[in-house]
Amino acid sequence: MNRPVARPPLEVADILRAHGEAYRHDRGVSSRQEAVLRHIVDCRTAALGGHVDRCTHCDRVRISYNSCRDRHCPKCQSLKKAEWLEARRQHLLPVSYWHVVFTLPDALRPLALSNKRVVFNVLFAAAAATLLTLARDPKHLGAEIGFTAILHTWGQDLQFHPHLHCVVTGGGLDSRGQRWIATREGFFLPVKVLGRLFRGKFLNGLREARRQGELRGPAAALEEPSAWKRLLDRLYDLDWIVYAKPPFGGPDHVFRYLGRYTHRVAISNHRLVALHDSRVTFEVRDYADGGKNKRLTLAAAEFIRRFLLHVLPPRFTRIRHYGLLASRNVHTRLARAHELLSSQPPAGPTETKTVPEAPTTWWQRLLRLTGIDIMLCPYCGEGRLVREPRSLPARAPT
Numbered sequence: 001m002n003r004p005v006a007r008p009p010l011e012v013a014d015i016l017r018a019h020g021e022a023y024r025h026d027r028g029v030s031s032r033q034e035a036v037l038r039h040i041v042d043c044r045t046a047a048l049g050g051h052v053d054r055c056t057h058c059d060r061v062r063i064s065y066n067s068c069r070d071r072h073c074p075k076c077q078s079l080k081k082a083e084w085l086e087a088r089r090q091h092l093l094p095v096s097y098w099h100v101v102f103t104l105p106d107a108l109r110p111l112a113l114s115n116k117r118v119v120f121n122v123l124f125a126a127a128a129a130t131l132l133t134l135a136r137d138p139k140h141l142g143a144e145i146g147f148t149a150i151l152h153t154w155g156q157d158l159q160f161h162p163h164l165h166c167v168v169t170g171g172g173l174d175s176r177g178q179r180w181i182a183t184r185e186g187f188f189l190p191v192k193v194l195g196r197l198f199r200g201k202f203l204n205g206l207r208e209a210r211r212q213g214e215l216r217g218p219a220a221a222l223e224e225p226s227a228w229k230r231l232l233d234r235l236y237d238l239d240w241i242v243y244a245k246p247p248f249g250g251p252d253h254v255f256r257y258l259g260r261y262t263h264r265v266a267i268s269n270h271r272l273v274a275l276h277d278s279r280v281t282f283e284v285r286d287y288a289d290g291g292k293n294k295r296l297t298l299a300a301a302e303f304i305r306r307f308l309l310h311v312l313p314p315r316f317t318r319i320r321h322y323g324l325l326a327s328r329n330v331h332t333r334l335a336r337a338h339e340l341l342s343s344q345p346p347a348g349p350t351e352t353k354t355v356p357e358a359p360t361t362w363w364q365r366l367l368r369l370t371g372i373d374i375m376l377c378p379y380c381g382e383g384r385l386v387r388e389p390r391s392l393p394a395r396a397p398t
Contacts, residue, residue, distance in 0.1 A: 018300070099245040105235060159309075199238075
């Protein structure tokens with residue numbers, strides 16, 4: 001008998017309900033953070049209203065409350081992720097793919113915290129320019145690659161750790177669009193060269209942002225030319241880390257793997273272990289110790305503080321596409337790459353014309369894309385849940 005996936009015993013929302021109000025009172029939050037806290041606490045509760053579902057077999061009733069749909073909410077990402085992956089599948093090329101990670105040095109993190117939108121935009125632009133410039137260089141590849149970049153701002157311990165995950169084609173199209181140039185087996189681009197080029201492009205972008213008056217914050221480096229120069233000199237002296245993992249097994253594996261990164265939030269509910277005596281325990285993966293799973297315990301206020309570090313600016317785009325995958329190139333240069341690499345036409349909109357009418361409800365789309373059937377009765381496991389015409393009005397949380 002089929003049963004729904006068990007709800008985690010502890011959720012981020014539970015921690016916020018128990019300690020969020022005290023945190024607001026003691027430390028204060030921005031209006032943006034306040035909105036995120038409210039959305040997560042209200043998600044799938046009577047505060048947002050809901051619907052009544054009745055089983056066609058056992059006639060039992062289930063109350064389904066509405067989701068908040070906030071991108072920071074651990075409970076609201078599954079359908080978005082599935083739909084995004086389905087939309088990107090038609091862009092897959094039958095080549096190997098590389099996973100390249102660009103990380104900002106620790107010295108930049110205070111400035112990034114005060115200027116998230118500006119610094120994150122510079123990070124995207126610098127990483128993209130680095131990959132495209134080096135790949136186009138005839139001394140390295142001499143071709144235009146395609147890649148998707150995803151911003152993450154957290155480490156396993158929830159500290160602020162801005163970095164980009166880039167999934168990059170293992171080769172590219174030559175400038176004339178006449179042939180596909182593959183990377184050497186087991187080698188993408190020299191990571192030390194990537195690091196130096198990334199450092200230069202990022203710091204040039206940061207200097208320009210300061211010149212334009214776009215950077216804010218109390219840091220003396222923004223106001224005193226000598227302090228600003230010392231900060232830049234320090235950053236130029238560092239080795240900036242760019243990490244290139246070995247290629248994936250194939251294009252389908254790429255996007256299954258990418259699905260682990262695209263719509264993640266700072267911490268999932270499944271990593272939470274306990275909330276006891278105003279302390280939160282959660283699982284972390286210790287990469288310095290071979291990726292072993294360990295447990296970390298923080299005061300509830302510290303847990304909330306770290307969680308709020310990762311609230312993004314409004315309408316900020318944290319998944320971006322470049323090169324062959326940029327929207328302006330999808331129907332031209334990417335289509336040409338498909339032509340050269342495969343005798344079969346790429347999966348795309350033309351194939352969907354033969355499919356019956358697309359599902360119109362979110363649970364039908366979730367079933368089609370993930371195989372998860374949330375309308376199967378959780379009580380008898382045989383009947384279907386049918387939504388009754390009446391709905392539950394939203395009401396203020398208690």
